[in-house]
Amino acid sequence: MFTEIDIATMDEPAADSVPPQPWRTNKRIKGKPVNGTKKSCDTRAEWVNHIKRIRDAQDQAAFAELFQHFAPRVKAFLIRSGSDATTAEECAQEVMATLWHKAHLFDPSRATVATWVFTIARNKRIDVIRKQRRPEPEELDWGPEAEPEQDDVIALQQETAQLRTAILALPEAQRELIEKAYFGDLSHREIASQTGLPLGTIKSRIRLALDRLRHAMN
Amino acid sequence: MSKSIKHHLTDDLLMAYAAGNLPEAFDLMVATHLSLCDHCRARAESFEAVGGQVLEDQAQTAQMGSDALAATMALISQGAPTPKPAHKKCAVLPAPLQDYVGGDVNDIRWRPVGMGVKQAILPTTNEATARLLFIPAGAAVPDHSHRGIEMTMVLQGAFSDEVDHFARGDVEIADQDLEHMPVADISEDCICLAVTDAPLKFTKLMPRLFQPFLRI
Numbered sequence: 001m002f003t004e005i006d007i008a009t010m011d012e013p014a015a016d017s018v019p020p021q022p023w024r025t026n027k028r029i030k031g032k033p034v035n036g037t038k039k040s041c042d043t044r045a046e047w048v049n050h051i052k053r054i055r056d057a058q059d060q061a062a063f064a065e066l067f068q069h070f071a072p073r074v075k076a077f078l079i080r081s082g083s084d085a086t087t088a089e090e091c092a093q094e095v096m097a098t099l100w101h102k103a104h105l106f107d108p109s110r111a112t113v114a115t116w117v118f119t120i121a122r123n124k125r126i127d128v129i130r131k132q133r134r135p136e137p138e139e140l141d142w143g144p145e146a147e148p149e150q151d152d153v154i155a156l157q158q159e160t161a162q163l164r165t166a167i168l169a170l171p172e173a174q175r176e177l178i179e180k181a182y183f184g185d186l187s188h189r190e191i192a193s194q195t196g197l198p199l200g201t202i203k204s205r206i207r208l209a210l211d212r213l214r215h216a217m218n
Numbered sequence: 219m220s221k222s223i224k225h226h227l228t229d230d231l232l233m234a235y236a237a238g239n240l241p242e243a244f245d246l247m248v249a250t251h252l253s254l255c256d257h258c259r260a261r262a263e264s265f266e267a268v269g270g271q272v273l274e275d276q277a278q279t280a281q282m283g284s285d286a287l288a289a290t291m292a293l294i295s296q297g298a299p300t301p302k303p304a305h306k307k308c309a310v311l312p313a314p315l316q317d318y319v320g321g322d323v324n325d326i327r328w329r330p331v332g333m334g335v336k337q338a339i340l341p342t343t344n345e346a347t348a349r350l351l352f353i354p355a356g357a358a359v360p361d362h363s364h365r366g367i368e369m370t371m372v373l374q375g376a377f378s379d380e381v382d383h384f385a386r387g388d389v390e391i392a393d394q395d396l397e398h399m400p401v402a403d404i405s406e407d408c409i410c411l412a413v414t415d416a417p418l419k420f421t422k423l424m425p426r427l428f429q430p431f432l433r434i
Contacts, residue, residue: 067287075281089282092280096290112270115267122236125238135242135314137253138253164271179272181239182237182269203260
């Protein structure tokens with residue numbers, strides 16, 4: 001299913017184009033993020049502000065940076081999931097457009113931007129490649145009046161950075177199995193739960209965020 | 219959201235849902251349960267976080283066309299797709315089920331299958347089947363076993379079987395090893411969402427399988 005057409009490594013956005021971030025003190029790292037360090041989680045947390053800038057100010061510069069980072073990943077993900085390069089290109093554009101239009105629904109106390117982009121790309125894959133509807137749970141959002149707590153946002157972004165470190169530290173065979181599952185190469189019968197993923201902390205973190213959201217909604 | 223849910227979804231199912239690998243009928247079951255259960259929603263979203271890492275750390279990325287950003291900005295300028303009409307608050311059907319029924323509980327197109335039991339098959343891809351079941355208060359579904367996996371989630375009322383008591387939001391997961399006789403609580407008619415991956419021919423099987431009797 002894997003096609004090599006159009007695959008190339010894409011550079012990270014230039015470090016000097018990143019605007020100041022309220023909770024970020026370290027400089028953004030150019031190139032591959034360093035696994036699990038404080039810096040790496042800052043690198044990831046800053047995308048959160050890009051989404052806010054799109055949501056609040058229709059900021060095209062912020063969008064261009066997100067696009068440069070995520071569109072090639074989404075396209076590679078779709079190709080890896082069985083799409084041809086032309087379809088993957090179109091779908092990656094649609095995924096990025098969805099990100100713009102749904103910026104107000106992104107909840108950084110429950111997901112990183114990478115996670116959120118993944119869910120949009122996954123739904124696109126189900127829609128276009130598998131030609132299937134994707135039932136989603138009832139939407140929960142903070143609405144126009146409320147925002148998640150900054151501390152919760154930072155904590156979730158840090159937990160996710162730790163999850164990433166843990167995934168990268170898994171034995172190669174196990175990591176391949178996880179990748180296959182998320183690229184849609186495994187049927188639900190083949191996905192075993194014993195993937196050894198350390199999800200306890202992040203799950204508790206998301207649960208806490210959901211509780212606060214429910215409280216805010218009531 | 220229900221706080222009293224005792225019977226939850228398995229990690230396998232939640233991971234497969236997060237990864238996008240389930241047949242549509244099972245997606246519908248998971249989405250419906252997550253609408254009622256924040257415990258499982260948090261678990262599902264943590265599996266999505268794994269997907270985020272997989273997307274982020276792919277060995278290779280795929281270069282976009284040179285005009286891709288401009289093309290995307292043009293897409294954006296066409297405006298957001300029309301949002302789906304807001305769901306009505308329905309005490310029985312969570313939002314994902316309302317989408318499949320095309321309305322609320324009063325819009326379900328029930329077909330009688332005998333002795334007061336009714337069903338409505340929902341339109342999904344045919345790898346698996348989703349249907350709503352209506353079991354009158356106090357009625358029982360006679361002993362039956364399953365081919366493949368069958369999941370049943372309570373939406374209204376409750377039922378009991380050899381395994382336990384199941385109320386709104388609870389999911390019973392039955393495989394071929396389970397033989398059981400679910401009995402609806404006497405207090406209220408029971409409505410369930412049932413999903414199976416066995417290639418069942420319901421129209422032929424239902425009259426034989428569901429011959430409820432009243433327990434008074």
